[in-house]
Amino acid sequence: MKIAKILFSIFFAVAIAVHIKDVIDGNGKDLLWHCYYFVTYGICWAMIFSKNKWSYLIFSVSAIFPLITHIYYGYQHFPLLDLLFWICVIVFFTLTFGVLWLKRKNH
Numbered sequence: 001m002k003i004a005k006i007l008f009s010i011f012f013a014v015a016i017a018v019h020i021k022d023v024i025d026g027n028g029k030d031l032l033w034h035c036y037y038f039v040t041y042g043i044c045w046a047m048i049f050s051k052n053k054w055s056y057l058i059f060s061v062s063a064i065f066p067l068i069t070h071i072y073y074g075y076q077h078f079p080l081l082d083l084l085f086w087i088c089v090i091v092f093f094t095l096t097f098g099v100l101w102l103k104r105k106n107h
Contacts, residue, residue, distance in 0.1 A: 004101060005048055011094050012045035015066075040065045044098060056102040063095045 019034045019041075040062045047059040074088030 001105075008048045008094075008098060009045065011090075012041050012048075015041050015091070016045075036065055044095070047102065048098070053106060056099070056106045059102050060099050063099060066091060067095050 016038060019037045022029065023031060023034050043062040044059050044066075047055040047062070050058075052058070070088040070091040074085055074092065077085035077088065
């Protein structure tokens, strides 16, 4: 169980750092767009360590925004099979695994 928490922590730290870098570099998206990622990833990350019986539900709701956006971007980049496509695949599976892991942990 500790290894899963470590891997989730690495994932969320990198995901948040990528969006911080995008804000600093000014990649074309506004700050509010990146704030949605900061908040949703932050809540998901906190729920990994939460003892709250609702952590599974809170994680699931918070994961909706990044999950949908990465499915959308992954679909756009599927014909290219470029780096962004594979990042989207990693995000999709990590968030999905997080939902399943928390469900098993809380029940």
